[in-house]
Amino acid sequence: MAQIIGLPKLSPTMEEGVLVKWSKKEGDKVSPGDLVAEVETDKANMDFNIEDDGVLLKLLAKEGETVKLGAPVLIIGKAGEDVSALVAQAGAQAPAPAPAPAQAKPKAEPTPQPQPQPQPQAKPQPQPQAKPQPQLQAKPQPAQPAGGGKLLASPLAKSLAIELGVDLRTVTGSGPGGRIVERDVRAIGSNGHAAPASDDAHEAQAEAKPEETAIAVRRPQAADHDTDYTDTPASNMRKRIAARLTEAKRDVPHFYLMRTLDAAPMLAFRERLNALLGDKGKVSVNDLIVKAVALALRRVPECNAAWIDDGIRTFHRVHVGVAVALPEGLVTPVVRDADQKGIGSIAAEVRDLATRAKNRQLKAHEITGSTFTVSNLGMLGIERFTAILNPPEAGILAIGATIDAPVVKNGQVAVGKTLTVTMSCDHRVIDGALGARWLAAFVDLVEHPESLAL
């Protein structure tokens, strides 16, 4: 009878292996001791010798694929046997690619497969008959499968997330296959209590008009005169900032690259642009920087990327997020395809996005999908700072103030204009030299601002 063979332990400490090369193909007859594949373990490349007699009916792992210890790699049996049921079973044994650490029981681990959807979760590995449980378990699974697959959420959860301003990427889905359902969004949107829809709508409204209601909400706290402090309940936005930035700073290995550049050419260029525009609009330093960031990402596309657990995703389009400060937090609207837009249209778009951000009128699609972010505190007098990455992006650029500073020109110290920028990099994606290369491209663009118009 045909049976599934799992990846054997080829080194004492291995937990997974990369299937480097199959030495046999489907249909080949094998006897015990035959080499069937070469597997890269944590120690070295090892031979995978079969211990059974029979015909290789199905190779389940692809060359180059990482396979967890014990996860199905092949099906062996008699020639001509129907293996479709076993193939399905093997597929089910590869559970939803779920990095949830709490679930790290000895079960069949992901054999990463091209399907973007999480598979129904299989029971722990020991008995190969592990029957795929159909759909309906409520075990929490991350909604966003590793590998950046499709985010699963019910339509109601999606509309509610927009209404409550909850970022679905931060929500853990409790529905089948990790689907985010109403209760998951409400748990985040209303402090863990399932509240009726009307209350939430009211809360959302309260947030939209802070000047009308926030004072009334907070005053009772001040009346609590036995305490020397005020506890202000976190808004949904503040909760989201807290959750996402904590996660980013904790989980993403940040490092920082800093450069001070000569801002005089850019300021002169901006003056010329604004003179040309007259009263038809205005270009800010930040608009030019957005454009320079976008073009630098075209020059060094490896930095327009994200870490996706098993590898690096390089984006084909350049969407620049622009952090906008709001009274109670910040939001990052996105200038899509900024590399292809003129400076004038970037300026108009950023102004529109920022205005609507302040009025809380941005739609969900306008604050998601950026591939790199710009954060600018220059207008507030900050000379230089380091920003926390905005996952899954691998880079964020912190822009300081343009200041009068001594510069050396032709061997002479003179008063010039300088600007210090700091790039935060995800070291899993961007190494120091690569980041330096990107920053050099950026500096070159800003110091030769005419190239921004090319």
Add this chain to the structure above:
Amino acid sequence: MSVISYREALGQAMREEMERDANVFIMGEEVGHYNGAYKVTQGMLQRFSERRVIDAPIAEMGFAGIGIGAAMVGLRPIIEFMTFNFSLVAIDQIVNNAAKIYQMSAGQFNVPIVFRGPGGPAVQVAAQHSQSLESFYAHVPGLKVVMPSTAYDAKGLLKTAIRDDNPVVFIEGETLYNTTWEVPEVEDHLIPLGVADVKREGKDVTLIAWSKMVWTCLEAAKALAEQGIECEVVDPRTLRPLDVDTLAASVQKTGRCVIVEVGWPVAGFGAEVAYQIQKRCMDALDAPIERVTSDDVPMPYAKNLEDEVQPQVKDVVAAVRRVLYLE
């Protein structure tokens, strides 16, 4: 208001309409001298004479056709099928004549006829007599299909059906004849066709059901309320025309929908309801719409199997818990 049985409500509706309009008459097997196989026409022969309460031979195709002809020339027949299972013998008349003559005669002839009688499974009458044929008739343009669940609805809807100028298929719940409900003692208790009724209000999930299944859903809603789950039970009352507005408004509110019907699953009317709901409520849905139906088999005769095949309270409860992701 008086509390009367579903059977009595139907009888009252017919008697009142026959008093009101001399063109209304009833024809069917055993409707006269035997006072109706289910006693719905009790006393009508004495009251209206053999001219208007006509015992037909066991020939559904024939008396359905005679009814259609009578309707075409100005009378308003009520054709009683002893059960709707027997309407299958007459379905050619209903589908090819009653439903089509208005259109095919370019509006020269309309067919003001009501085909009525009990439908749905009863108790141990076996496969051929335990069928829910509403989906067959609801499929046909030109027919209206009415399925009252209470005495209140039965009376109001039957009176409206009799006054309707086009053919109405009026399917009564065979096991509902003895159920009682408050019915207003007014002359014109009329309920328009195509208006759904919220039989119980709730906020967590919408149960859509008609005829006997409304009762099953109300019972399930009661059980679920003890678990803290508030079901809204909506009864479309007429399947065609279907009051999608009311059904959708409820699902918009609850975000979850379970459709319960005693018919078979494949191409059952609930599938159409599910389509209409998902189309209107896509952004409000938190879970896929669930259907609870009878099993996909001819009805077994054995009592235990007969119960098991049909949607029961436990099946509805389980479906509700599924759409709430509680299973």
